[in-house]
Amino acid sequence: MWATGEAYEPYVGRWSRSVARHFVLLLDAPPGGSWRDVGCGTGAVTRAVLDLAEPETVVGIDPSPGYVRYARRNITDPRALFVLADAVNLPFADATASAAVSGLVLNFVPDAPRAAAEMARAVRPGGLVAAYVWDFEEGGMEAIRAFWEAASALDPDARDLDEAVRFPLCGREPLRELLVGAGLDDVAVEAIGVPTHFSDFDDYWQPFLGGQGPAPAYVASLPQERRTELRERLRAALPRAADGSIPLRARAWAARGTRTA
Incomplete structure (x- = not known):
């Protein structure tokens, strides 16, 4: 589902960087310390850590060779290293990192509790473990919410593919429970809201043709006639500003905790 950074960036990556x-x-x-970015993808979280947290090193891991290549090509800071690895089998010794973080990944991991436990294992006692996921419910990731509402109105079977149905982890309480279950202390969850402004309808629609992610994969599965019907339903349903732009918002849930000292 996730293979190339070039397709991911216009679809979700541009908003992920802001979050x-x-x-x-x-x-x-x-400041300082050694960070782990689990499921680093195109490197949005790694880039933010480098820019804002003054780390000594950041190691990003991802199972996709395409994403690792993209991150290596676009982030050349000598403090950053990107390696192929899986979230449920992190290639790090116990208690060797000061922080382990993950952005928009844990809901895609088949065994999210094990991934959270691996992140906790990798950090030192008192170290930080944190993650964020999109909120796919009403009022959350509005661009994707609008897509599935339109798709489900035309095709009842599309409801089963909706991220709000598929990913129950993407909520305040489930995310909190995940980190508590990993043995972390002082777990807190907060909402992060960002604007997702599309210059026009094409700016909104074109990324859904990239084939990556649940919604673009669904679009790719449709015959041309049904694809056109979905596109035009969305065109009519989305809000418009006076200049023709589409003003939407996105919300993510961010959870953090510390490893038991």
């Missing part, structure tokens, strides 16, 4: 910066600032971590 990543808010996320890192929210953590208020002390």
Whole structure:
């Protein structure tokens, strides 16, 4: 589902970068230390850590060779290293990192509790573990919420593909429970809201043709006639500003905790 950074960036990456910066600032971590970015993708969280947290090193891991190549190509800071690895089998010794973070990933991991436990294992006692996920419910990630509402109105079977149905982890309480279950202390969850402004309808629609992610994969599965019907339903349903732009918002849930000392 997730293979190339070039397709991801216009779809979700541009908004993920904005959330990543808010996320890192929210953590208020002390400068220095060694960070782990689990499921680094195109490097949005790694870039934010480098820019805002003054780390000594950041190691990003991802199972996608395409994403690792993209991150290496676009982030050349000598403090950053990107390696191929899986979230449920992190290639790090116990208690060797000061922080382990993850952005927009844990809901896609088949065994999210194990991934959270691996992040906790990798940090030192008193170290930080934190993650954020999109809120796919009403009032959350509005661009994707609008898509599935239109798709489900035309195709009842599309409801089963909706991220709000598929990913129950993407809520305040489930995310909190995930970190508590990993043995972390002082777990807190906060909302991060960002604007997602589309210059026009094409700016909104074109990324859904990239084939990556649940919604674009659904679009790719449709015959041309049904794809056109969905596109025109969305065109009519989305809000418009006076200049023709589409003003939407996105919300993510961000959770943090500390490893038991």
